[in-house]
Amino acid sequence: MLFVAFLLFIFALALFWQASRQQKNAGLPSGRVIYADTRAWGPLEQPLYDPVSGLTGKPDYLVEEKDQIIPVEVKSSQVSAAPYDAHIYQVAAYCLLVHRHYGKRPPFGILHYANRTFAVDYTPQLEAALLEKLDEMRQTDRRKDIPRSHDSAARCARCGYRSSCDQRLF
Numbered sequence: 001m002l003f004v005a006f007l008l009f010i011f012a013l014a015l016f017w018q019a020s021r022q023q024k025n026a027g028l029p030s031g032r033v034i035y036a037d038t039r040a041w042g043p044l045e046q047p048l049y050d051p052v053s054g055l056t057g058k059p060d061y062l063v064e065e066k067d068q069i070i071p072v073e074v075k076s077s078q079v080s081a082a083p084y085d086a087h088i089y090q091v092a093a094y095c096l097l098v099h100r101h102y103g104k105r106p107p108f109g110i111l112h113y114a115n116r117t118f119a120v121d122y123t124p125q126l127e128a129a130l131l132e133k134l135d136e137m138r139q140t141d142r143r144k145d146i147p148r149s150h151d152s153a154a155r156c157a158r159c160g161y162r163s164s165c166d167q168r169l170f
């Protein structure tokens with residue numbers, strides 16, 4: 001349940017930071033607008049898990065590009081100038097998982113909004129910022145159980161952790 005809590009925390013951060021589109025954290029890449037051929041995107045069957053960091057997650061897609069594996073996160077919302085910070089962290093987490101699982105470090109991850117697609121560079125600085133966040137999350141998790149952050153049965157129905165989650169609604 002600990003790893004589920006980690007993932008939920010990332011989504012909680014997404015909600016918390018959604019109000020701001022500014023890049024407040026030094027070192028966070030702002031994302032490059034790219035054209036993405038969605039036909040090459042392949043869905044992932046199982047979540048990826050990294051026993052070292054305790055992190056798990058399931059990118060919406062993985063795309064193979066020039067011997068590299070790039071994680072893709074799809075958002076149904078629109079965005080204006082730059083991706084949200086929390087979404088950048090989410091893509092960074094997927095890059096870390098891809099690196100640990102496949103042994104290949106993705107140079108970037110893709111954030112696909114309804115109106116725009118960004119490449120988020122997976123820099124050493126971004127990785128360090130992510131690991132710092134995970135550390136904070138671990139300490140938070142030690143202090144208390146993090147409750148389900150929503151009341152959406154539909155979301156649970158689509159969730160890859162449903163079979164092992166004791167808070168599922170569906």
Ligand code: SF4
Pocket residue numbers: 004148155156157159160161162165166167168169
């Ligand atoms: S099953 Fe529902 S409550 Fe559990 S992790 Fe998935 S979305 Fe959250």
